[in-house]
Amino acid sequence: MARFVRWYGSGPLHLLVLICSFALTGYAMVRLFAFRPIEVAIWFVGAAILHDLILLPLYSVADLSAHFVLRHRGDPVPQVPWINYLRVPTFLSGVLLLVWFPLILELAVPYEGDTALTQDVYLGRWLAITAVLFGASAVAFAVELRRVRRAARADEEGPPADHDTKP
Amino acid sequence: MSSGGRPPESGSRGGPERPRPDGGHPRRRLKRTVAAAAGLVAAAGTRVRAIAERVGQTPPPPGPFRPGFWRSPLRGPWLTSVFGLVLLVGIPVLFVTGVLSYAAYNPDLSGLNDKTPDKGLLGFYLFDWPTHPYWLYRLVQGVHVTLGVVLVPVLLAKLWSVIPKLFTWLPIRSVAHGLERLSLLMLVGGVIFEFVTGILNIQLHYVFPGSFYRLHFYGAWVFIAAFVVHVCLKLGRMRRALRSRDLVTELRTDLAHTRPEPPDPDGLVATAPDAPSMTRRGALAMVGAGSLLLLVVTAGQSIGGRLRTTALLAPHNRNPGGGPNGFQINKTAAAVGVSAADVGPNWRLEVHGQGPALVLAREQLLAMRRHTAALPIACVEGWSTADQHWSGLRLADLAAMAGLPDAGSVLVESVQSSGPFRRVVLRGNQIHDPRSLLALHVNGADLSLDHGYPARIIVPANPGVNNTKWVRRLTFRT
Incomplete structure (x- = not known):
């Protein structure tokens, strides 16, 4: 047993479960790849690559750059953690686009003929939702900014307050 | 690998070249050969292990393979496990509803109903x-x-939370590790493949290679095989991670008190984390808000009624017109090449069964x-209508007219001359309802x-x- 573990890298149960799974995978894959195997393989592996090596790095870099480029530079007033007021509406608007982009960008060719509905409403709706999300975020940020600055002014003028609300 | 752990015996490698006084005895010769082979294998094993050790000490290349590269202070087994738990509930529901939907087509009844005739054992569960x-x-x-649709943000969050594992160093540490990573490729490739094909199909964006039914059905089995393994291997770790922090406490923790999780053996927790810019409750709330927003702009197309218009971005969020026929259309007559002339005064319904075929004009049908029945139209694409009030002839009555009151199936053929589903077979229980x-x-x-029109x-x-x-x-059949 110990020798097996040393050679294999885990217990025998691990191996049994994996072989069982691969058998089913193989059975389904033979059928999945029965027609146009190369394209299907590109779609299957491409799905993982597209997410892990393109989408995720892109949004991570976008998040980091927003942090870096838009940081406060020598503002005299106290800072308010602002990144989430940008991050949250971007994320929400982004997932809507990610899921419904074929309709939003009017890519679904048979849609209008099949359903007797028009496709041109989706871009406007998505933009309107995006505007509402960012607008709400801007209002929330403005309120927070006002609250923090007022508190800071009160701090300067009045007696020293406790500092545990500092970000 | 029986002697894999033994040190190689000295001289055993030269064995075959030594003089063999008893070389004529086949059993002894065999014994010696086996010993020699075992020695060779042992030596090779030692060498392989030495190489592996040397490779194992290779420092990771710069970039994402270095543990210091990943900076998020929120990544850690607890957060991953929360997303994992949601998917652990959601994905089995997706799988079960998916295989039920497949069964709903009665693919075992006739080749005409079956878009995956090579399903073999994967149709083991089919039922009437x-x-x-x-x-x-x-x-x-x-x-x-x-x-x-609603699980998309959770899936994205789960994948984000484990991304450092993609760049784990060494890429393959052992046979077990290599097999597990292969299984993870099936898991991640499979889950994204399933979500992408499904989401494109409900929007009629048919860019995927081949029949949606084939891709989504077989892809689901590839994925679920890897999913079950993943659950088996990680369930214990998930439970431990979930117990490591209290959800309520976590939901009360503000940014000032947000700290990284303690270092974990899986390397999810950053070794050099940035200062947090979001709380864990904030991350959970953002993902939850994404799911909620998607629910709001989608669910109305399946609920119907007044809520249909709330499905702002869903494909079937408006009715195509007013009046008695103003409910959702899957494919218009024009889209499948059916014209008014095809179903004009010359249209006849043929009813086959036992004995001579009946040929009936619409006026004759109306006289019967x-x-x-108040029944909805529900599509594989997820949208549906509220109950519509239909009126017409019972299939059971038509079966009786055809001389087969106990018909076991009926082949239904459309005027539509091309395209899928223009011919389907219904089962006895469907005829007799x-x-x-x-x-x-x-x-x-x-x-x-x-x-x-004139009959559906x-x-x-x-x-x-x-x-x-x-x-x-x-065409009714016994």
């Missing part, structure tokens, strides 16, 4: 799809599609005893051309495409 409750397919498919109709009217009016099938709990429109021939 019931007609009760009449909203069954509407529910199953509405849940399948809406839940799939008609029945009503008193609500199963060859409908001539809906909501008190003649069927419109887009809803299948409507069967309770039947997938929309199996409710054939523009019916021209019914």
Whole structure:
């Protein structure tokens, strides 16, 4: 047993479960790849690559750059953690686009003929939702900014307050 | 590998070249050969292990393979496990509703119903799809599609939370590790493949390679095989991680008190984390808000009624017109090449069974005893209509007229001359449900051309495409 573990890298149960799974995978894959195997393989592996090596790095870099480029530079007033007021509406608007982009960008060719509905409403709706999300975020940020600055002014003028609300 | 751990015996490698005084004895010779081979293997094993050790000490290349590269202070087994737990509930629901939806087509009944004739053992569970409750397919498919859409943010968050594992160093540490990573490729490739094909299909964006039914069905089995393994291997770790922090406390923790999770053996927790810019409750709330928003802009197309218009971004969020025929259309007559001339005064319904075929004009059908049923149209794409009030001839009555009152199946053929689902087979239980109709009217009016004039099938709990429109021939069989 110990020798097996040393050679294999885990217990025998691990191996049994994996072989069982691969058998089913193989059975389904033979059928999945029965027609146009190369394209299907590109779609299957491409799905993982597209997410892990393109989408995720892109949004991570976008998040980091927003942090870096838009940081406060020598503002005299106290800072308010602002990144989430940008991050949250971007994320929400982004997932809507990610899921419904074929309709939003009017890519679904048979849609209008099949359903007797028009496709041109989706871009406007998505933009309107995006505007509402960012607008709400801007209002929330403005309120927070006002609250923090007022508190800071009160701090300067009045007696020293406790500092545990500092970000 | 029986002697894999033993040190190589000295001189054993030279064995075959030594003089062999007893070389004539086959058993002894065999013994010696075996010993020599074992020695060779042992030596090779030692060497391989030495190489592996040297490789194992290779420092990771710069970039994402270095542990210091990942900076998020929120990544850690607890957060991953929360997302994992949601998917652990959601994905089995998706899988079960998916395989039920597949069964709803009755693919085992006829090749005409079966888009995956090579399914083999994967159809092991198929059963006669019931007609009760009449909203069954509407529910199953509405849940399948809406839940799939709603889980997208959770899936993205889960994948984000474990991304450092993709760049784990060494890429393969042992046979077990290598196999597990291969299984993870099936898991991640499979889950994204399933979500992408499903989400594109409900928007009629047919860019994937081949039949949606094949890709989504077989892809689901590839994925679920890897999913079950993943759950088996990680369930214990997930439970431990979930117990490591209290959810309520976590939801009360503000940014100032947000700290990284303690270092974990899986390397999810950053070794050099940035200062947090978001709390864990903030991350959970953002993902939850994404799911909620998707639910709001999607679910209405499956609920129908007044809520349909709330599905702002869903494909079937408006009715195509007003009046009795103003409900959702899957494919218009024009889209499948059916014209008014095809179903004009010359249209006849042929009914085959035992004995000579009946050929009936619409006027003759209208003169027969008609029945009503309130049934929805529910599509594999997840949208559905509220109950529509259909009126027409019972399939059971037509079977009796054809001389087969106990018919076991009926082949329904449409005027539509090309495209999938223009011919389907219905099962005996579907024929004999008193609500199963060859409908001539809906909501008190003649069927419109887009809803299948002059006659269409409507069967309770039947997938929309199996409710054939523009019916021209019914062939009852025992």
